Amino acid sequence: MKRLGVxxxxxxxxxxxxxxxxxxxxxxxxSQMRALLYQEIIRRVEAQTLNWIEANTRQIILSGDPETLDxxxxxxxxxxxxxxxxxxxxNGRQKASVAERQGLQELRGAPEGPDDRxxxxxxxxxxxxxxxxxxxxxxxxxxxxxxxxxxxxxxxAENPTWGEIRVGxxxxxxxxxxxxxxxxxxxxxxxxxVLAIGLSVVFTxxxxxxxxxxxxxxxxxxxxxxxxxxxxxxxxRDEVGDLVRNFNRMALRLEQNRDEMNLLYSRLEEKxxxxxxxxxxxxxxxxxxxxxxxxxxxxxxxxxxxxxxxIKAYAEILLDSPHLHPKTGERFLNIIxxxxxxxxxxxxxxxxxEKIESGTSSxxxxxxxxxxxxxTVGAVLAPSAAEKGIGLRFEVSKPQPVWGDPDRxxxxxxxxxxxxxxxxxxxxxxxLQLCRASTSGPERCVRGDYVRVEVTxxxxxxxxxxxxxxxxxxxxxxxxxxxxxxxxxxxxxxxQIVLQHKGEIWLDSKPGVGTSFYFTLPAxxxxxxxxxxxxxxxxxx
Amino acid sequence: MPKxxxxxxxxxxxxxxxxxxxxxxxxxxxxxxxxxxxxxLARLESPDVIILDISMPQKDGNAVCRELKSSAATRGVxxxxxxxxxxxxxxxxxxxxxxxxxxxxxxxxxxxxxRIHELLD
Numbered sequence: 001m002k003r004l005g006v007x008x009x010x011x012x013x014x015x016x017x018x019x020x021x022x023x024x025x026x027x028x029x030x031s032q033m034r035a036l037l038y039q040e041i042i043r044r045v046e047a048q049t050l051n052w053i054e055a056n057t058r059q060i061i062l063s064g065d066p067e068t069l070d071x072x073x074x075x076x077x078x079x080x081x082x083x084x085x086x087x088x089x090x091n092g093r094q095k096a097s098v099a100e101r102q103g104l105q106e107l108r109g110a111p112e113g114p115d116d117r118x119x120x121x122x123x124x125x126x127x128x129x130x131x132x133x134x135x136x137x138x139x140x141x142x143x144x145x146x147x148x149x150x151x152x153x154x155x156x157a158e159n160p161t162w163g164e165i166r167v168g169x170x171x172x173x174x175x176x177x178x179x180x181x182x183x184x185x186x187x188x189x190x191x192x193x194v195l196a197i198g199l200s201v202v203f204t205x206x207x208x209x210x211x212x213x214x215x216x217x218x219x220x221x222x223x224x225x226x227x228x229x230x231x232x233x234x235x236x237r238d239e240v241g242d243l244v245r246n247f248n249r250m251a252l253r254l255e256q257n258r259d260e261m262n263l264l265y266s267r268l269e270e271k272x273x274x275x276x277x278x279x280x281x282x283x284x285x286x287x288x289x290x291x292x293x294x295x296x297x298x299x300x301x302x303x304x305x306x307x308x309x310x311i312k313a314y315a316e317i318l319l320d321s322p323h324l325h326p327k328t329g330e331r332f333l334n335i336i337x338x339x340x341x342x343x344x345x346x347x348x349x350x351x352x353x354e355k356i357e358s359g360t361s362s363x364x365x366x367x368x369x370x371x372x373x374x375x376t377v378g379a380v381l382a383p384s385a386a387e388k389g390i391g392l393r394f395e396v397s398k399p400q401p402v403w404g405d406p407d408r409x410x411x412x413x414x415x416x417x418x419x420x421x422x423x424x425x426x427x428x429x430x431x432l433q434l435c436r437a438s439t440s441g442p443e444r445c446v447r448g449d450y451v452r453v454e455v456t457x458x459x460x461x462x463x464x465x466x467x468x469x470x471x472x473x474x475x476x477x478x479x480x481x482x483x484x485x486x487x488x489x490x491x492x493x494x495x496q497i498v499l500q501h502k503g504e505i506w507l508d509s510k511p512g513v514g515t516s517f518y519f520t521l522p523a524x525x526x527x528x529x530x531x532x533x534x535x536x537x538x539x540x541x
Numbered sequence: 542m543p544k545x546x547x548x549x550x551x552x553x554x555x556x557x558x559x560x561x562x563x564x565x566x567x568x569x570x571x572x573x574x575x576x577x578x579x580x581x582l583a584r585l586e587s588p589d590v591i592i593l594d595i596s597m598p599q600k601d602g603n604a605v606c607r608e609l610k611s612s613a614a615t616r617g618v619x620x621x622x623x624x625x626x627x628x629x630x631x632x633x634x635x636x637x638x639x640x641x642x643x644x645x646x647x648x649x650x651x652x653x654x655x656r657i658h659e660l661l662d
Contacts, residue, residue: 298628302596305625306552309646313558316650321565335554 007201007208014200015193022189030182037178041081041169042132046118049136049167052076057138060087061162069096076167083131083170087138089163101125101168104133122171130171138162209233210244217251226255299474303346303488307339342487349489353473356496363405363500367525370400370434370451373410377417385421385430392417393431400434402451402521408497409521412505415490416455416517422486424459431456441504441520449523450503454516461511470507471495494519502526544661545569547588549579549605550623551597555646559592559623562650563657576600580608583615590660592653595624595635603638610639619660623648 056072073085077098084099103126118136125131139161210233220228229251233244314332318324324332355361374394385392402409413432420430433454440446462470469475474488498505498519509515546563550556551574564570571586573579577600583591591609595602602622609615622635625646632643644653 298626301627302625305627305646306555309625309648310552310554310558312647313555313562313650317558317561320651335557339554 005208006211007204010204010208011197011201014204015197018193018196018200022193026185026189030178030185033181033185034178037181038174041174042120045079045081045134045167045169048076048079048082049118049134049165053136053138053165057162060138064095066096070098072096073098073165076165081169081173082167083173084166084168086166086168087163088166090161095163101129101131104131123168131168132171132174134167134169135164136167137164206233206236207238207240210236210240214244214247217247221251221254226251226258296473300350303474304343307343307346310339311336311343346487346489349487349493353489353493353496356493356500363408365403365405365525367401367403368406370402370409370453370521371396371398373406374413374432377410377413380414381417381421384418388421388424389426390421390424391429393429395431395433400451402523403525404501404521405497408500412494412497412519413453413455415494416519419486419490419517420455420457420459420515424457428457428459436523437520440502441518442506443504446502450520451523452518452520454518456514456516458514461513461515462507462509463511464509467507467509471505543567543569544590545571545586545588546657546661547571547573547579547582547586547591549573549576549591549597549602550594551575552594555594558650559648559653562653563592566654566657568657568661576602576605579605583609583618584612587615588618590619590621590657592621592623593640595622595626595631603635606635606638606640621656 052072052075059068060072069087073087073096076082077085084101085097086094086100087096089095104123105125107122107124107130117139118134121133121135123131123133210230213230213232217228217230229248230244233240234248235241236244314336318329318332321329352361374396378392378394382392417430417432420428424430431454433456435452435454437450437452438447440448440450466475471491471494473492475491495505498521501521503520503522505517505519507515507517546568548556548559548563548570549572550559553574556572556574560570560572571582571588573582574597576597579591579593580600582588593602593605602624606620606622609618609620619642620640621642621644622640623644623646624631624635627645635643642656
C-alpha cells in the first residue's frame with residue numbers, strides 16, 4: 001500500500017469533514033426551503049381559492065349558467081401557480097373547467113387543508129404529469145357570508161352545498177423552482193468546499209513541507225552530511241518555525257563538534273605517528289647499539305684470543321720440548337713476554353676507552369704550554385725512532401699555550417708519532433708542526449681560537465677508503481703482517497681525547513707519498529668555564 | 542718423501558708456532574701470511590693438509606676454502622680451519638665453504654700434533 005504523506009492525510013481529513021458538513025448543511029437547508037416553499041404555495045393557493053369562493057359563491061349559486069362559471073373559473077386560473085380549475089355540482093357533475101387535464105388519477109393524500117371543507121391530494125394525468133389538487137366545497141353557509149343570504153335562495157337553503165371546486169397546482173413547476181434553488185445551494189456549497197480544501201492544502205503544505213525537509217535533512221545528517229540545513233519554514237512564527245530553527249541550530253552544533261573532533265583526532269593521530277616514529281627510532285637505535293655491543297664483544301674476544309694463542313702455543317712448545325735449542329727457547333719466551341704485554345696493554349686501553357666514552361674518566365683541564373708536552377714525547381720516542389733510522393723533527397720555536405689535560409694530549413701526540421714510527425720504513429721522516437687556527441676543523445667548523453697540531457710522515461700512506469676507518473676501534477689497515485704489536489685502539493682513544501677537548505682530528509694521505517694527521521685544541525678555556533678557572537686559581541694563590 | 546703441510550695465518554707469532562710444531566714432527570712446512578699466497582702455494586705445491594686462519598685482511602680464510610674446493614686440482618686437500626672466531630655461526634659458515642675441520646684459538650700444540658699424525662700417517 002502506498003504510504004500517505006501527512007499533507008495528503010490532513011487534506012483528506014479536512015476535505016472529508018468539510019464535504020460531510022457541506023453535504024449535511026446543503027441537504028438540510030434544501031429540505032427546509034423545500035418545505036417552506038411548499039407551505040407558501042399551498043397557503044397561497046388555499047387563500048386565493050377561498051377568496052375566490054367567497055367572492056363568487058353568490059354568483060355561482062344564483063346564475064349557474066356555464067358561461068359565467070367558465071369565466072369565473074378562468075379568473076382563478078389566471079392566478080400564480082394554478083394549472084387548472086374544475087367546478088363540480090353537488091352531484092359530481094362537471095359544471096365548468098379551465099385547462100382541464102385528462103384521466104386524472106389519485107396518487108395519495110396531500111397536506112391537510114385549513115379546515116374540513118378543503119383538502120389536498122396528489123394526482124397524475126395521462127402524460128404522467130403530477131399535480132397537487134385542492135378540493136374545496138362551495139356552499140352558501142360557512143363561507144363567511146351572512147346566513148341571511150342563504151335564506152334568500154330558497155332551494156339553496158335546503159341544500160346549502162352547491163358543489164365543489166378543484167384547483168390543480170403544477171407539481172413540475174413547483175419542483176422546478178425548488179430544483180433551481182437546490183442547484184444554487186449545491187454549487188455554492190461545492191465552491192465553498194473547494195475553496196476550503198485549497199486553503200487547507202496551502203496551510204498544510206506550509207506546515208508540512210518544512211517537516212518533510214527536516215526529515216530529509218536528518219537523513220543526510222545521519223549519513224554524515226552535517227552541513228545540511230532546512231531553508232523552508234525557518235521564518236514561521238509557530239511551533240514548526242521553532243522546530244526548524246532548533247533543528248538548524250542542532251545541525252550547526254553537530255557540524256562544529258564534528259569539525260573540532262576531526263581536528264583533535266588528526267592532531268592526536270599526528271602525535272601518535274610522531275611518538276611511534278620516535279619509539280621506532282629509539283628501538284632501532286637500541287638495536288644498533290645492541291648490535292654494536294655484540295660486535296664489539298666478539299671483536300674484543302678475537303683480539304684477546306690472538307696474543308693468548310701465542311702465549312699458550314709457545315708455553316706448551318717449551319714444556320714439550322726439553323731438547324730445544326737454548327736460543328730458540330729464549331726467543332719463544334720473549335714472544336710469550338711480548339704477547340703478555342700486548343694483552344695487558346689491550347686490556348688497559350679498552351678500559352681507558354670505555355671510561356672516556358662513558359664519561360667516567362676524570363680530566364684535569366688547565367692552560368699549559370704544548371711545547372713541554374712535545375718535548376717529553378720526543379724524549380720518549382727518540383730511541384725507537386733512532387732504532388728504525390727515522391728522523392724526528394719538531395718545529396716548535398715559541399711557547400704555545402693551550403687548554404686541556406696535558407697527560408691526555410701527550411697520549412694523543414705519542415700515538416700519532418708512534419704510529420708513524422711503526423708504519424714508516426727505515427730512513428723515513430716524521431715532522432711535527434704547530435699553528436693557530438680559527439675553526440675547530442673541517443667537519444664541525446666551530447669558530448674560535450684553536451691550535452692545530454700536524455704530524456706528517458713520508459711513509460707508505462693510507463688508502464683513501466681507509467681514511468675514516470683508521471679511527472675505528474681495532475681497525476688495523478692493510479698491514480704488511482709484521483706490525484700487529486699495537487692494541488688497535490690508539491687512534492680510537494686519540495679521537496675520543498680530542499673530542500673531549502672540543503677539538504677535531506682528521507688526516508690527509510696520499511699512498512706512496514705520506515700521511516698527515518691533524519688535530520686541534522682550544523687555545524683558551526671556554527667562556528663558561530673561565531670564571532670558574534679564575535676563581536679556583538685565585539684560591540690557590 | 543715427507544708429507545707437506547701449508548700453514549696460513551696473518552699473525553706472525555702464531556704462524557711461527559704452528560709451523561714449528563708441524564716441522565718438529567718431520568713434515569715439510571710451507572708458511573704464508575695471506576690468502577692469495579696460500580692459494581698460489583696450494584696449487585703449486587699440492588700440500589696434504591692446509592692449516593688456515595679465517596680473519597685475514599684482503600682474502601679471508603673462507604674465501605680461500607671456497608676457491609680450493611671449487612678447483613679440481615686442490616679439491617682433495619684436507620683443510621683445518623684454525624681461528625679465533627669461536628661462534629657457532631662462524632663454524633657453520635666455514636663448513637659451508639668447504640672446511641674439513643674447525644679448531645679454535647687458542648689451540649693446544651699437543652692436540653694439533655696428534656691430529657696431524659692421525660691425518661697423515
